[in-house]
Structures are given as structure tokens and as C-alpha cells.
Amino acid sequence: MTEPAQTDATPAPVSAASVRHFRYYDIVMAAFVAILLLSNIIGASKPSYIPLPDGSQWAFGAGVLFFPISYIIGDVLTEVYGYARARRVIWTGFAALAFMAFMAWVVVSLPAAEGWPGQESYEFVFGNSWRIVIASMLAFWVGEFANSYVLARMKIWTGGRFLWMRTIGSTVVGQGLDSLIFYPLAFYGLAGWPPGQLMQVVLSQWLIKTLWEAALTPVTYVVVGTLKRREGVDVYDEGTDFSPFKAKV
Template sequence: MEDPAPPVVPASANGPRWRYYDLVMAAFVTILILSNLIGAAKPSFITLPDGTDWSFGAGVLFFPISYIIGDVLTEVYGYARARRVIWTGFAALAFMAFMAWIVVALPPAAGWGGQDAYEQVFGNTWRIVAASMIAFWVGEFANSYVLARMKVWTKGKALWTRTIGSTIVGQGLDSLIFYPLAFYGIAGWPPELLWQVVLSQWAIKTAWEAMLTPFTYLVIGWLKKREGVDIFDTATDFSPFARTQG
């Protein structure tokens, strides 16, 4: 598979105003919020050819798209601007958790019978909220860091190696952190199910990334041409807490 067409001009992270950066950020935050709100706490399963049921977290079907967008952000706009988006997503998750806590805690109006269902869907425990936010923070920063470093090492060649390689690291950390922190020791989540879900999450997320590699190539190539840049993080401060300029 060929790499995306060369961009117009290499640039630093302090380039001009971007035409599509805000739209990519919006897509990232939207998918992040919805995948955590709708699919994170539900285990599902598929039946393997030998008749065995293999369990996985339902959110795995959509959450990996946020990592693909994270790859696009780092590859096109550089680590510094990807860092800004990661912090934006983190703030959005925090607000979602705060809003859910307030709304669930409000007393229901007389005659409304949906409180129990509402609490079951939106009343995530502090463990799930904390696990989700920690796993996201660690996984996304690891994903962006690995991709940015690999881009310099490979001199911008073999895009697929860094999109998949960064996903193996980032999604692996995400799954390894989230499920044990959120569900270990909880009824309905025996250890064997928990670790099966962790491993299946990791495998499915990585497989998703690999399957969508042609799409990732198209998006990255198109954005580089439209934005006219190709950012290499050769002198970037990779601290998650560094100030992002521009």
C-alpha cells in the first residue's frame, strides 16, 4: 500500500490557522462521549465456530474510531495539537460524568416511573467514571506519543506501521487499565470474564485499526494536501502538561 501523497510544505506546530482541525476535534469528542456513554459498561458476545461464546465490551465497536482520529490528528497536525484535543476530550468526559451524577441524583417528578432505568443506564459508579477517564488519558497520550516518535524514526514512511503500532500500545493500555479498575471484584464480572474482555478488546481494537488502514490513508493524505503541511515532532515537548501554542 502506498503512503499518502507528499504534502505541500513541512511545517512546525506553530503553523497557520487550520481549515479542518476544529472539525476533526469535534468528531473525536463526539465519538469519545457516545462510545463511553452508550457502550462501555455492556459486555456482549459472539459465538465462535466451535460453539464457544467469546465475550467483549460492546463499546469496542465504535470507541476505536476515536483512536483512528487521534492518529489522524497526530500525523497531520502534530503531537502538540493532538495533545490539545486529548485534553478537550478529557474535559468533555469529566463534564459528562458530572452532568450524569447531577441528573440522576435529582428527585423524579411524581408519576414518572423511569428513575430505576435511568439510574441503570446513566448512574455509573465512581469506579467506572474514574477508570474510563484514567484509561482514556493514558491510552490516548501513549498512542499519540508512539505515533509521533515513529513518524520521526521512519522519516514519514510506512504510515501503517505507526498507526497500527501506536494502537497496539495505546489501546492495550486503555483496555488493561479500564476493565480491571472499573469491574474487578464486582458481581457478574468474574476474573475469567474480565480478562477475556480485556484481551478481546485489545485484539478487536487493533484489528479495527488494521482493517480501516486504507480509510486512514485516504483521510490523512487528503488533509495533508488541503492543509499544506506535514508536521514532524523533532523538537516537541512531549509532556502531557506542556502548553500548546497556536
């Protein structure tokens, strides 16, 4: 894969601390949080499968079909706006996950009105154990920060070239940690999740997420290029404090 040629319209690199206001940053943040919450609500707990030619099945988590989009948006955030602003979005997503878990617990715990037939189904869909909730939040936190850190560092090392290498490389690290943390912590030892299937799901999640990132690389190039031109910046994280616990941009 060749790197697109630079043009006169390409904005000059600037430091992360020198830029304060952006036109599309809030929109990208909203998209990130929305996909994060929806993928956790709808698909995280359901194992599905792909039939193999020998008649066996290859298991994967259904949430893998959409959750990787949050990582792609995370790549866009770090590439365009820098690690410090991506860090703020990651913490926003983390807070949203925490509130979603609390809200689900409260709503599921409330007594159902007499005669309402949906309580059992409601508990099955939204009544995740705190083990699953904690595993999901920890995996998200570690994976997203690892993804953003690797991409930001690689951008400095490569001088801003080879975006495809940086997005895929950061995804290999971030999504790998996410899958390796979430599924064993959430489901190891539970009925319906034998160890062999669990490892299949972990490996499938890692592979499919990475392939998703690679397949959507052309889209990433278009989005990153468009945002850089319209925002008029190309942020490099030289001198950035990469601690995930810093609030300063």
C-alpha cells in the first residue's frame, strides 16, 4: 500500500497544545460514545458462529460486527486531534459506560408492574452481572488507551507517514488487549462458555477487529483527510504527557 502524495493543501503540523477550538470534535466524540454504548448493549454477550467446511463451528462474539467502529473513530480522534483530546473522549466513553451499567441495574431491580410479562426477558437482556460490567469497562479502558498511545507514538516515529500502518498496528495492540481482558474476565467458568470456545472467541474477536480496521482503511483515509483540511490542523503529540490520568489538553 502506497502513501497518498502530499499536496499544497495539506496543513502544516502543529503541536497539540497550540490548538484550542475545533468544528467537528464534538460530533466525532458523540459518534464514538454512541457506537460504544450500542455495541455493548446489543451484541457483547451473544456468541454466534460461522460454519466451517468440516461441519464444525467457529465461534465469535456478535458485538464484534460493530464495536471495532469505535476503535476506528478512536484512531481518527488521535490522528486528527491528538492523544490528549482522544484521552478526554475515552474518559467520556468510560463515564457513559459506568452510567449505562448503573441505569441498567436500577431499572432491572425495580419491581415490575403486576401482569407485565417482560421482566424475565428484560433481566436476560439488560441484567448483566457486575463481573461482565467490570470486565467490559476495564477492557475498554485498557484497549482504547493502548490504541491511542501506539498510534500517537507511531505518528511521531514515522513523521506522519503510513497512516495505514499506524491504524492497523495500533488496532492489533488495542483490540488484542481488549479481547484478551474482556472475555476471560467476563465469561471464564460460566455455563455455555467452555474454555475452548472462549479462546476461539478471543482469537476471533482479535482477528475480525483487525481485519475490520484493514478493510475500512480507505474510509479512514477519507475521514482523516477531510477533517484535517476542514479543521486546518495536523496534530503531533511531541511533548504530550501520555499518562491516561491527566486532564490537561
